[in-house]
Amino acid sequence: MAVTIKDVALAAGVSIKTVSNVINDYQYIRADTKQRVMEAIASLGYSPNLSARSLRSGKTGVIGLAVPELSLSYFAELADSIIKAAEERGLKVLIEQTGGDRARELEILASPRLQMTDGLLFSPLGVSNEDAHHLNVNFPLVLLGERIFGGPTDHVTMSNVESARAATAHLISKGRKRIAVVGGHEGEVIGSAGLRLRGYQEALEEAGIPFDHRLVAYTTLWHRSNGATSMREMLESGVEFDAMFGLNDTLALGAMRVLQEAGLRIPDDVAVIGFDDLDEGRYSLPTLSTIDPGRGEIAETAVRVLQERISGHDGPPRELEARFQVVERESSRLPTS
Amino acid sequence: MAVTIKDVALAAGVSIKTVSNVINDYQYIRADTKQRVMEAIASLGYSPNLSARSLRSGKTGVIGLAVPELSLSYFAELADSIIKAAEERGLKVLIEQTGGDRARELEILASPRLQMTDGLLFSPLGVSNEDAHHLNVNFPLVLLGERIFGGPTDHVTMSNVESARAATAHLISKGRKRIAVVGGHEGEVIGSAGLRLRGYQEALEEAGIPFDHRLVAYTTLWHRSNGATSMREMLESGVEFDAMFGLNDTLALGAMRVLQEAGLRIPDDVAVIGFDDLDEGRYSLPTLSTIDPGRGEIAETAVRVLQERISGHDGPPRELEARFQVVERESSRLPTS
DNA sequence: CCGGCGTCCTACAACGTTATAGACTAATTG
DNA sequence: CAATTAGTCTATAACGTTGTAGGACGCCGG
Numbered sequence: 001m002a003v004t005i006k007d008v009a010l011a012a013g014v015s016i017k018t019v020s021n022v023i024n025d026y027q028y029i030r031a032d033t034k035q036r037v038m039e040a041i042a043s044l045g046y047s048p049n050l051s052a053r054s055l056r057s058g059k060t061g062v063i064g065l066a067v068p069e070l071s072l073s074y075f076a077e078l079a080d081s082i083i084k085a086a087e088e089r090g091l092k093v094l095i096e097q098t099g100g101d102r103a104r105e106l107e108i109l110a111s112p113r114l115q116m117t118d119g120l121l122f123s124p125l126g127v128s129n130e131d132a133h134h135l136n137v138n139f140p141l142v143l144l145g146e147r148i149f150g151g152p153t154d155h156v157t158m159s160n161v162e163s164a165r166a167a168t169a170h171l172i173s174k175g176r177k178r179i180a181v182v183g184g185h186e187g188e189v190i191g192s193a194g195l196r197l198r199g200y201q202e203a204l205e206e207a208g209i210p211f212d213h214r215l216v217a218y219t220t221l222w223h224r225s226n227g228a229t230s231m232r233e234m235l236e237s238g239v240e241f242d243a244m245f246g247l248n249d250t251l252a253l254g255a256m257r258v259l260q261e262a263g264l265r266i267p268d269d270v271a272v273i274g275f276d277d278l279d280e281g282r283y284s285l286p287t288l289s290t291i292d293p294g295r296g297e298i299a300e301t302a303v304r305v306l307q308e309r310i311s312g313h314d315g316p317p318r319e320l321e322a323r324f325q326v327v328e329r330e331s332s333r334l335p336t337s
Numbered sequence: 338m339a340v341t342i343k344d345v346a347l348a349a350g351v352s353i354k355t356v357s358n359v360i361n362d363y364q365y366i367r368a369d370t371k372q373r374v375m376e377a378i379a380s381l382g383y384s385p386n387l388s389a390r391s392l393r394s395g396k397t398g399v400i401g402l403a404v405p406e407l408s409l410s411y412f413a414e415l416a417d418s419i420i421k422a423a424e425e426r427g428l429k430v431l432i433e434q435t436g437g438d439r440a441r442e443l444e445i446l447a448s449p450r451l452q453m454t455d456g457l458l459f460s461p462l463g464v465s466n467e468d469a470h471h472l473n474v475n476f477p478l479v480l481l482g483e484r485i486f487g488g489p490t491d492h493v494t495m496s497n498v499e500s501a502r503a504a505t506a507h508l509i510s511k512g513r514k515r516i517a518v519v520g521g522h523e524g525e526v527i528g529s530a531g532l533r534l535r536g537y538q539e540a541l542e543e544a545g546i547p548f549d550h551r552l553v554a555y556t557t558l559w560h561r562s563n564g565a566t567s568m569r570e571m572l573e574s575g576v577e578f579d580a581m582f583g584l585n586d587t588l589a590l591g592a593m594r595v596l597q598e599a600g601l602r603i604p605d606d607v608a609v610i611g612f613d614d615l616d617e618g619r620y621s622l623p624t625l626s627t628i629d630p631g632r633g634e635i636a637e638t639a640v641r642v643l644q645e646r647i648s649g650h651d652g653p654p655r656e657l658e659a660r661f662q663v664v665e666r667e668s669s670r671l672p673t674s
Numbered sequence: 675c676c677g678g679c680g681t682c683c684t685a686c687a688a689c690g691t692t693a694t695a696g697a698c699t700a701a702t703t704g
Numbered sequence: 705c706a707a708t709t710a711g712t713c714t715a716t717a718a719c720g721t722t723g724t725a726g727g728a729c730g731c732c733g734g
Binding site: 049050054060069071073080083094096097115116224227228254260261280282283285 | 384385386387388389391392397398399406407408410413414416417420421424429430431432433434452453560561562564565590591593594597598616617619620621622
């Protein structure tokens with residue numbers, strides 16, 4: 001690793017700048033000089049020192065991605081898409097896990113630890129709209145998710161309200177009127193839970209179905225266990241329902257398991273739809289209807305927009321929404337009524 | 338971001354080296370000088386430029402992790418554990434996806450692209466034991482997984498053979514003798530599939546049960562769909578079995594779904610065990626018995642060993658095996674016979 | 675009263691790269 | 705034919721940090 005541009009220059013009998021020029025495809029180089037330099041590079045096994053390069057150029061070619069946890073399937077699949085999108089643009093991705101903890105999230109925004117990167121894709125869970133001013137940072141930052149709207153940065157998000165409305169409408173179109181919801185966050189207005197719940201309510205309203213608060217189960221986290229526990233409680237409460245909307249797939253799968261344990265048939269007794277289009281839902285029994293929130297589009301847009309900011313693009317913050325789709329699978333496959 | 342150590346030095350009325358000394362906790366600094374420098378740092382909002390630091394010191398504080406795909410739950414959970422382990426040691430993780438493609442894996446080993454890192458944790462899928470010489474690289478490298486054994490680098494792995502033997506023995510202890518296997522790789526000897534299949538065979542032998550090749554389903558990939566397809570074919574083939582060992586949880590879940598569709602009861606008609614201890618198996622219906630391969634231990638060991646190599650530790654390559662555990666859940670909960 | 679040592683600090687070089695400015699040739703222009 | 709221009713290359717100065725070498729001061733023991 002001790003071979004530097006200097007050694008190459010010496011071997012090829014040129015100046016170091018000429019070697020640098022060859023590496024960076026500078027146009028005015030004679031073919032034979034280029035050839036000689038290339039050979040020297042190859043024979044010495046030279047490769048540029050990226051630290052030096054980034055010191056000089058101020059760019060690292062690395063972007064940061066801060067997510068709650070990779071063990072949550074949604075974020076794992078998001079990270080997958082983002083790494084792929086970044087790769088297409090010649091960027092590497094450094095991943096940071098926040099655990100969804102507000103303090104830790106703020107620390108990441110404030111701290112210079114991730115200086116090894118040119119910018120950050122930030123998917124918060126703990127911070128809320130009141131923390132929006134913390135997003136005023138002096139590095140390129142693109143916000144993901146639905147915790148903060150109208151902040152000072154570019155924001156890529158899914159159409160939460162609309163797509164949740166579509167999910168609910170889908171169940172209604174199957175003739176269901178008592179639609180349970182699993183995964184609400186008490187008092188939340190902004191955030192995935194709040195927005196999706198709003199979509200749910202809007203769909204009910206459109207259909208003239210009264211909202212029944214007993215049909216909404218609140219959870220703190222969105223793990224499988226929370227879906228299971230909520231559904232268990234709801235069954236015990238004795239409230240009647242003929243459909244369920246899981247605010248994400250993981251919750252829906254956890255809840256579905258409890259429904260089945262209780263001997264209820266899906267979709268006949270309870271039609272179910274989730275949200276996220278996780279791979280898992282494709283092979284559960286029954287397969288899970290869901291909302292495809294456009295993860296690929298989100299990833300590509302986010303990386304593109306971040307790269308624009310990194311290369312100096314100025315302008316007001318943009319709000320970008322990905323297109324969604326209702327995916328009907330077995331858990332809600334019923335004749336339309 | 339334009340504030341450098343120089344500005345701080347100027348503001349505090351000291352030399353730049355003194356500022357550097359303060360930052361690096363050099364012992365011989367008067368308390369009041371330190372104080373003054375700290376104040377200057379705070380008031381200017383200075384933070385060290387990591388590119389410059391790593392140019393000077395030769396260390397980046399970042400390690401690379403190359404895995405097939407984060408959308409495979411096992412690798413997502415592995416990455417999660419590794420990021421946490423790295424964080425405890427003050428390291429950041431840059432993730433690279435290989436897609437399990439041999440050419441791409443070799444490219445990552447050869448290419449200098451990940452020079453932004455001090456070392457690499459490499460979990461291959463495409464390369465095989467014959468490619469072991471490609472692991473002779475001039476940067477710290479720790480191998481994960483079971484594709485290559487006896488290579489020139491440190492290697493952290495799970496006890497594949499032993500734990501697969503234990504999984505099989507577990508089914509046998511429940512009185513099952515016709516144990517199907519899903520996920521074999523035709524002709525493979527080394528690699529997760531090959532080793533686990535060996536463990537399976539060893540357990541049969543120990544119990545005096547003859548090996549029946551019709552009970553082994555081969556797949557290329559280890560996705561849910563492969564498990565489903567294999568099981569469908571096995572059912573169609575008419576071969577009889579009373580238990581199934583999925584060479585990983587994902588396969589087991591896919592296969593379990595098909596068993597249930599076919600009206601078979603788990604564990605009564607077919608007892609099932611998987612491998613990996615994914616979160617999903619905790620909430621499937623029924624919950625999935627599995628092998629906990631010691632992911633946390635693998636992650637911690639791998640990061641520790643890599644860090645040792647980075648800081649110059651010399652010595653022969655080490656083979657390190659994590660401890661495993663059989664996790665009994667509903668899919669195999671039967672009276673022991 | 676002097677040499678030596680511990681403490682605190684500074685000046686400057688170095689890490690490996692790219693940017694700037696300019697030197698030199700050969701070709702083209704007015 | 706002088707003056708420009710295009711093409712090719714080089715010397716040197718940055719980028720922001722840490723390492724090396726050493727200077728200045730005060731205190732101690734002899």
